[in-house]
Amino acid sequence: xLGEQIIKGMAVTAKNFFGSYVSKxxxxxxxxxxxxxxxxxxxxxxxxxxxxxxxxxxxxxCVACQICEKECPPQCIYIVKSKDxxxxxxxxxxxxxxxxxxDISVCMSCSICVEVCPFESIKMDTEFExxxxxxxxxxxxxxxxxxxxxSHYHKVHAQDAKDSDAxxxxxxxxxxxxxxxxxxxxxxxxxxxxxxxxxxxxxxxxVAAAPAPTPxxxxxxxx
Amino acid sequence: xxxxxxxxxxxxxxxxxxxxxxxxxxxxxxxxxxALIPVIFPGLFSIVTILERKxxxxxxxxxxxxxxxxxxxxxxxxxxxxxxxxxxxMLTKEDIVPRAADKVVHxxxxxVMLIPVLLAYSVLPFGKxxxxxxxxxxxxxxxxxxxAVEVSVFMAGWSSRNKYSLLGAMxxxxxxxxYEIPLILSAxxxxxxxxxxxxxxxxxxxxxxxxxxxxxxxxTPWGFVGFILFLIxxxxxxxxxxxxxxxxxxxxxxxxxxxxxGFKFALFFLAEYLGMFAICTLGMTLFLGGWTAPFACLTWIxxxxxxxxxxxxxxxxxxxxxxxxxxxxxxxxxxxxxKFMLPMALINIVAAGVWHFMGADSLRWVxxxxxxxxxxxxxxxxxxxxxxxxxxxYRYAE
Numbered sequence: 001x002l003g004e005q006i007i008k009g010m011a012v013t014a015k016n017f018f019g020s021y022v023s024k025x026x027x028x029x030x031x032x033x034x035x036x037x038x039x040x041x042x043x044x045x046x047x048x049x050x051x052x053x054x055x056x057x058x059x060x061x062c063v064a065c066q067i068c069e070k071e072c073p074p075q076c077i078y079i080v081k082s083k084d085x086x087x088x089x090x091x092x093x094x095x096x097x098x099x100x101x102x103d104i105s106v107c108m109s110c111s112i113c114v115e116v117c118p119f120e121s122i123k124m125d126t127e128f129e130x131x132x133x134x135x136x137x138x139x140x141x142x143x144x145x146x147x148x149x150x151s152h153y154h155k156v157h158a159q160d161a162k163d164s165d166a167x168x169x170x171x172x173x174x175x176x177x178x179x180x181x182x183x184x185x186x187x188x189x190x191x192x193x194x195x196x197x198x199x200x201x202x203x204x205x206x207v208a209a210a211p212a213p214t215p216x217x218x219x220x221x222x223x
Numbered sequence: 224x225x226x227x228x229x230x231x232x233x234x235x236x237x238x239x240x241x242x243x244x245x246x247x248x249x250x251x252x253x254x255x256x257x258a259l260i261p262v263i264f265p266g267l268f269s270i271v272t273i274l275e276r277k278x279x280x281x282x283x284x285x286x287x288x289x290x291x292x293x294x295x296x297x298x299x300x301x302x303x304x305x306x307x308x309x310x311x312x313m314l315t316k317e318d319i320v321p322r323a324a325d326k327v328v329h330x331x332x333x334x335v336m337l338i339p340v341l342l343a344y345s346v347l348p349f350g351k352x353x354x355x356x357x358x359x360x361x362x363x364x365x366x367x368x369x370x371a372v373e374v375s376v377f378m379a380g381w382s383s384r385n386k387y388s389l390l391g392a393m394x395x396x397x398x399x400x401x402y403e404i405p406l407i408l409s410a411x412x413x414x415x416x417x418x419x420x421x422x423x424x425x426x427x428x429x430x431x432x433x434x435x436x437x438x439x440x441x442x443t444p445w446g447f448v449g450f451i452l453f454l455i456x457x458x459x460x461x462x463x464x465x466x467x468x469x470x471x472x473x474x475x476x477x478x479x480x481x482x483x484x485g486f487k488f489a490l491f492f493l494a495e496y497l498g499m500f501a502i503c504t505l506g507m508t509l510f511l512g513g514w515t516a517p518f519a520c521l522t523w524i525x526x527x528x529x530x531x532x533x534x535x536x537x538x539x540x541x542x543x544x545x546x547x548x549x550x551x552x553x554x555x556x557x558x559x560x561x562k563f564m565l566p567m568a569l570i571n572i573v574a575a576g577v578w579h580f581m582g583a584d585s586l587r588w589v590x591x592x593x594x595x596x597x598x599x600x601x602x603x604x605x606x607x608x609x610x611x612x613x614x615x616x617y618r619y620a621e
Contacts, residue, residue, distance in 0.1 A: 002563075002603030006548065013282045013547040020281045029285050 044124040056147040061121030068113035076106035269306035282546035316485035328382035333490035336375035350527035383482035391478025395469035401560040406456035408568035412575035426513035444592035461499040465548035
């Protein structure tokens, strides 16, 4: 019958019209500034610098190796190395960035800097409401704005943060073990040296007192 | 008391007239009546634009505009203030005239479009005793003035010197001329039965009740078919979906007003909606008893409230159709007009004649309705035959 399908179509639209007032599932729109969806685990927006502890200056993980600067496809990272050094998380003396700028108007959020960083220090943030009325300084982010605590990283990407903490902890443990071994070796060497020196001194004294008998050879204690 | 409420605007005007010297009374009376039309109906237009956007949104399962309320406050009014910034935007936009355009005609087109639309309101009854120019050839005047809209559409399309504009204008002319015939022919049945071209008289003929139900013409077989035909033709006349080919934005940008911006664009927009309201009002007057109540028990509601209520219901129907149907193709449009609408309208005239000459015989329901049902079935088969509905098959793809 002519017009039958039109009636059917009208019924469908009427169902949609009234249904959107009644059922929550139909009206899927999230009214954004007031209502927000939970950010997804995989959200990646712009990079930030992770620091440990409370002091951004002291705890900054970045050691200004400039790998990210070189790898960045749109060349939006600018780093100036420091002349002096400061201890990093494992106590090793490292240079640190005096200037670390990211021009987020140039950044294309490719996350290559995150992939190449060997120090787990640059990570992607989930912040996306970045509009500003100052298109020059407002979009050129310095070290102060980029530095965010590790707790923030845990908040935005919990699993990744755990993984990177584990990596750092393993490195630190390794370094500590190495340091311990080195220290032990040093202690031992010192002890040996001491024993040797004493023996020599003794021998010298013996020679001086009675030159006839030969002193026993100073063998290092086998252990 | 209800009678006073019904006639409140009429009495108010009479009171005002008391303060005017007698010599000036006809002029002032005319000015007051006329001045109300460009105030009330553009106001209605602004509300309908937001209603339309919200209605279409709901049909598509989204909330539609719901941000703007009263400016400079936090009150949102569910988005019903949207028309204020829209209007400000329209009026402050740059008015661009193409260099190659015929500037005089380009300027005149929107004005020429708005004037006949506003003129058409002069014969429409908005309530009991509320017609500006209540004269005997009202229906004729309405169609005559409405025909002038086509001229302005072509003026706009031609003077823009833009191929899209011209295409839109040509489509518009073809469509409007084609659909004007079934529009008028479906109205002819009412004129035949009512025996008058005066709109107030046509309403008076429908304004009596049997068993509490009004004698609206839509409740008769020929009136029902006439109403449906009128509805379809008025959709086409007011360029609304599914007949919005003249301004099909996915094909020809905005059709005949592609080259218009700012206030002129707003005028076109306004004229289009005012034309829609006018033709809805005419359809109401002819078939739905104008400002009368459908049931005798509801006659206490003021006539002007019935008028605006029915008008909004009509507009809602138009929005609903817009949210449902896709745009027709040009050949489908023409086929439908000439192969279905026109014969159906002619047969409807015969059915109305049968109805009239059988007098009070209740068999007239059977005869009149039978003629129309058979005609509908046959014409419908004719239209459906050529269509292979179902899954689309591709000859070369796959």
